[in-house]
Amino acid sequence: MFRKNKIAITTALIIGAIANTIAQEGQVSIQQDETIPALLEQKSEMVQDGVIGERYRIQLFSGDNNQASKVIKEYRALFPHWSSTIVFETPNYKVWIGNFRNSLEADRALLEIKKSFPAAFRFRPEKR
Known part of the structure:
Protein backbone atom coordinates (compact mmCIF):
# COMPACT_ATOMS: atom_id res chain seq x y z
CA MET A 1 0.00 0.00 0.00
CA PHE A 2 2.77 2.40 0.95
CA ARG A 3 4.59 1.66 -2.32
CA LYS A 4 1.45 2.41 -4.40
CA ASN A 5 1.01 5.75 -2.64
CA LYS A 6 4.63 6.62 -3.24
CA ILE A 7 4.34 5.81 -6.95
CA ALA A 8 1.09 7.78 -7.22
CA ILE A 9 2.58 10.83 -5.52
CA THR A 10 5.73 10.68 -7.69
CA THR A 11 3.62 10.36 -10.86
CA ALA A 12 1.45 13.29 -9.81
CA LEU A 13 4.51 15.46 -9.18
CA ILE A 14 6.04 14.61 -12.56
CA ILE A 15 2.78 15.32 -14.42
CA GLY A 16 2.39 18.59 -12.50
CA ALA A 17 5.93 19.65 -13.41
CA ILE A 18 5.36 18.86 -17.09
CA ALA A 19 2.03 20.71 -17.12
CA ASN A 20 3.65 23.70 -15.42
CA THR A 21 6.42 23.92 -18.04
CA ILE A 22 3.96 23.66 -20.90
CA ALA A 23 1.71 26.30 -19.37
CA GLN A 24 4.51 28.86 -19.12
CA GLU A 25 4.66 29.85 -22.76
CA GLY A 26 5.03 33.50 -23.63
CA GLN A 27 7.62 36.16 -24.25
CA VAL A 28 10.75 36.58 -22.23
CA SER A 29 12.48 39.92 -22.10
CA ILE A 30 16.10 40.12 -21.02
CA GLN A 31 17.60 43.36 -19.83
CA GLN A 32 21.36 43.47 -20.14
CA ASP A 33 23.71 45.88 -18.44
CA GLU A 34 25.49 48.18 -20.93
CA THR A 35 28.94 47.22 -19.57
CA ILE A 36 28.64 43.52 -20.50
CA PRO A 37 29.75 43.91 -24.17
CA ALA A 38 32.76 45.97 -23.05
CA LEU A 39 33.67 43.36 -20.43
CA LEU A 40 33.40 40.54 -22.98
CA GLU A 41 35.68 42.47 -25.34
CA GLN A 42 38.20 43.05 -22.55
CA LYS A 43 38.13 39.33 -21.66
CA SER A 44 38.76 38.40 -25.31
CA GLU A 45 41.77 40.71 -25.41
CA MET A 46 43.12 39.24 -22.16
CA VAL A 47 42.79 35.70 -23.54
CA GLN A 48 44.59 36.73 -26.75
CA ASP A 49 47.37 38.42 -24.77
CA GLY A 50 47.77 35.35 -22.58
CA VAL A 51 46.88 37.13 -19.35
CA ILE A 52 44.17 34.56 -18.68
CA GLY A 53 43.63 31.10 -20.08
CA GLU A 54 45.86 28.11 -20.63
CA ARG A 55 48.50 29.08 -23.17
CA TYR A 56 51.95 27.84 -24.16
CA ARG A 57 55.10 29.77 -24.99
CA ILE A 58 58.59 29.03 -26.18
CA GLN A 59 61.65 30.31 -24.33
CA LEU A 60 64.75 31.10 -26.38
CA PHE A 61 67.04 32.67 -23.82
CA SER A 62 67.56 33.42 -20.14
CA GLY A 63 70.36 35.73 -19.00
CA ASP A 64 71.47 39.36 -19.07
CA ASN A 65 69.56 42.17 -20.79
CA ASN A 66 72.12 42.90 -23.54
CA GLN A 67 72.26 39.30 -24.69
CA ALA A 68 68.44 39.03 -24.52
CA SER A 69 68.17 42.07 -26.80
CA LYS A 70 70.55 40.48 -29.31
CA VAL A 71 68.62 37.18 -29.27
CA ILE A 72 65.24 38.85 -29.80
CA LYS A 73 66.58 40.93 -32.72
CA GLU A 74 67.99 37.81 -34.34
CA TYR A 75 64.70 35.96 -33.76
CA ARG A 76 62.56 38.76 -35.22
CA ALA A 77 64.69 38.82 -38.36
CA LEU A 78 64.14 35.07 -38.87
CA PHE A 79 60.56 34.58 -37.60
CA PRO A 80 58.47 37.76 -37.82
CA HIS A 81 55.15 35.87 -37.79
CA TRP A 82 55.21 34.84 -34.08
CA SER A 83 55.14 37.49 -31.39
CA SER A 84 58.15 37.87 -29.12
CA THR A 85 58.88 39.65 -25.88
CA ILE A 86 61.53 40.06 -23.22
CA VAL A 87 60.33 39.25 -19.72
CA PHE A 88 62.22 40.03 -16.52
CA GLU A 89 62.08 37.34 -13.85
CA THR A 90 64.61 38.03 -11.13
CA PRO A 91 67.54 37.84 -11.80
CA ASN A 92 67.27 37.03 -15.53
CA TYR A 93 65.83 38.49 -18.69
CA LYS A 94 64.01 35.87 -20.77
CA VAL A 95 63.03 35.87 -24.42
CA TRP A 96 59.57 34.36 -24.85
CA ILE A 97 57.93 33.54 -28.16
CA GLY A 98 54.28 33.21 -29.13
CA ASN A 99 51.07 32.66 -27.27
CA PHE A 100 50.02 29.21 -28.47
CA ARG A 101 46.54 27.82 -27.73
CA ASN A 102 47.65 24.21 -27.27
CA ILE A 113 62.53 27.48 -34.15
CA LYS A 114 64.95 24.82 -32.86
CA LYS A 115 66.71 24.83 -36.25
CA SER A 116 68.04 28.32 -35.43
CA PHE A 117 67.82 28.24 -31.61
CA PRO A 118 68.68 24.71 -30.43
CA ALA A 119 68.28 25.55 -26.71
CA ALA A 120 64.63 26.64 -27.15
CA PHE A 121 61.94 24.84 -25.19
CA ARG A 122 58.16 24.93 -24.79
CA PHE A 123 56.53 25.75 -21.44
CA ARG A 124 53.32 26.97 -19.86
CA PRO A 125 53.85 30.22 -17.90
CA GLU A 126 52.59 30.37 -14.33
CA LYS A 127 49.53 32.51 -13.76
CA ARG A 128 50.30 35.74 -11.98
Whole structure:
Protein backbone atom coordinates (compact mmCIF):
# COMPACT_ATOMS: atom_id res chain seq x y z
CA MET A 1 0.00 0.00 0.00
CA PHE A 2 2.77 2.40 0.95
CA ARG A 3 4.59 1.66 -2.32
CA LYS A 4 1.45 2.41 -4.40
CA ASN A 5 1.01 5.75 -2.64
CA LYS A 6 4.63 6.62 -3.24
CA ILE A 7 4.34 5.81 -6.95
CA ALA A 8 1.09 7.78 -7.22
CA ILE A 9 2.58 10.83 -5.52
CA THR A 10 5.73 10.68 -7.69
CA THR A 11 3.62 10.36 -10.86
CA ALA A 12 1.45 13.29 -9.81
CA LEU A 13 4.51 15.46 -9.18
CA ILE A 14 6.04 14.61 -12.56
CA ILE A 15 2.78 15.32 -14.42
CA GLY A 16 2.39 18.59 -12.50
CA ALA A 17 5.93 19.65 -13.41
CA ILE A 18 5.36 18.86 -17.09
CA ALA A 19 2.03 20.71 -17.12
CA ASN A 20 3.65 23.70 -15.42
CA THR A 21 6.42 23.92 -18.04
CA ILE A 22 3.96 23.66 -20.90
CA ALA A 23 1.71 26.30 -19.37
CA GLN A 24 4.51 28.86 -19.12
CA GLU A 25 4.66 29.85 -22.76
CA GLY A 26 5.03 33.50 -23.63
CA GLN A 27 7.62 36.16 -24.25
CA VAL A 28 10.75 36.58 -22.23
CA SER A 29 12.48 39.92 -22.10
CA ILE A 30 16.10 40.12 -21.02
CA GLN A 31 17.60 43.36 -19.83
CA GLN A 32 21.36 43.47 -20.14
CA ASP A 33 23.71 45.88 -18.44
CA GLU A 34 25.49 48.18 -20.93
CA THR A 35 28.94 47.22 -19.57
CA ILE A 36 28.64 43.52 -20.50
CA PRO A 37 29.75 43.91 -24.17
CA ALA A 38 32.76 45.97 -23.05
CA LEU A 39 33.67 43.36 -20.43
CA LEU A 40 33.40 40.54 -22.98
CA GLU A 41 35.68 42.47 -25.34
CA GLN A 42 38.20 43.05 -22.55
CA LYS A 43 38.13 39.33 -21.66
CA SER A 44 38.76 38.40 -25.31
CA GLU A 45 41.77 40.71 -25.41
CA MET A 46 43.12 39.24 -22.16
CA VAL A 47 42.79 35.70 -23.54
CA GLN A 48 44.59 36.73 -26.75
CA ASP A 49 47.37 38.42 -24.77
CA GLY A 50 47.77 35.35 -22.58
CA VAL A 51 46.88 37.13 -19.35
CA ILE A 52 44.17 34.56 -18.68
CA GLY A 53 43.63 31.10 -20.08
CA GLU A 54 45.86 28.11 -20.63
CA ARG A 55 48.50 29.08 -23.17
CA TYR A 56 51.95 27.84 -24.16
CA ARG A 57 55.10 29.77 -24.99
CA ILE A 58 58.59 29.03 -26.18
CA GLN A 59 61.65 30.31 -24.33
CA LEU A 60 64.75 31.10 -26.38
CA PHE A 61 67.04 32.67 -23.82
CA SER A 62 67.56 33.42 -20.14
CA GLY A 63 70.36 35.73 -19.00
CA ASP A 64 71.47 39.36 -19.07
CA ASN A 65 69.56 42.17 -20.79
CA ASN A 66 72.12 42.90 -23.54
CA GLN A 67 72.26 39.30 -24.69
CA ALA A 68 68.44 39.03 -24.52
CA SER A 69 68.17 42.07 -26.80
CA LYS A 70 70.55 40.48 -29.31
CA VAL A 71 68.62 37.18 -29.27
CA ILE A 72 65.24 38.85 -29.80
CA LYS A 73 66.58 40.93 -32.72
CA GLU A 74 67.99 37.81 -34.34
CA TYR A 75 64.70 35.96 -33.76
CA ARG A 76 62.56 38.76 -35.22
CA ALA A 77 64.69 38.82 -38.36
CA LEU A 78 64.14 35.07 -38.87
CA PHE A 79 60.56 34.58 -37.60
CA PRO A 80 58.47 37.76 -37.82
CA HIS A 81 55.15 35.87 -37.79
CA TRP A 82 55.21 34.84 -34.08
CA SER A 83 55.14 37.49 -31.39
CA SER A 84 58.15 37.87 -29.12
CA THR A 85 58.88 39.65 -25.88
CA ILE A 86 61.53 40.06 -23.22
CA VAL A 87 60.33 39.25 -19.72
CA PHE A 88 62.22 40.03 -16.52
CA GLU A 89 62.08 37.34 -13.85
CA THR A 90 64.61 38.03 -11.13
CA PRO A 91 67.54 37.84 -11.80
CA ASN A 92 67.27 37.03 -15.53
CA TYR A 93 65.83 38.49 -18.69
CA LYS A 94 64.01 35.87 -20.77
CA VAL A 95 63.03 35.87 -24.42
CA TRP A 96 59.57 34.36 -24.85
CA ILE A 97 57.93 33.54 -28.16
CA GLY A 98 54.28 33.21 -29.13
CA ASN A 99 51.07 32.66 -27.27
CA PHE A 100 50.02 29.21 -28.47
CA ARG A 101 46.54 27.82 -27.73
CA ASN A 102 47.65 24.21 -27.27
CA SER A 103 50.78 22.10 -26.97
CA LEU A 104 50.50 20.79 -30.53
CA GLU A 105 50.59 24.30 -31.98
CA ALA A 106 53.57 25.18 -29.75
CA ASP A 107 55.42 21.96 -30.64
CA ARG A 108 55.06 22.64 -34.36
CA ALA A 109 56.53 26.11 -33.92
CA LEU A 110 59.27 24.71 -31.66
CA LEU A 111 60.41 22.28 -34.36
CA GLU A 112 60.93 25.18 -36.74
CA ILE A 113 62.53 27.48 -34.15
CA LYS A 114 64.95 24.82 -32.86
CA LYS A 115 66.71 24.83 -36.25
CA SER A 116 68.04 28.32 -35.43
CA PHE A 117 67.82 28.24 -31.61
CA PRO A 118 68.68 24.71 -30.43
CA ALA A 119 68.28 25.55 -26.71
CA ALA A 120 64.63 26.64 -27.15
CA PHE A 121 61.94 24.84 -25.19
CA ARG A 122 58.16 24.93 -24.79
CA PHE A 123 56.53 25.75 -21.44
CA ARG A 124 53.32 26.97 -19.86
CA PRO A 125 53.85 30.22 -17.90
CA GLU A 126 52.59 30.37 -14.33
CA LYS A 127 49.53 32.51 -13.76
CA ARG A 128 50.30 35.74 -11.98
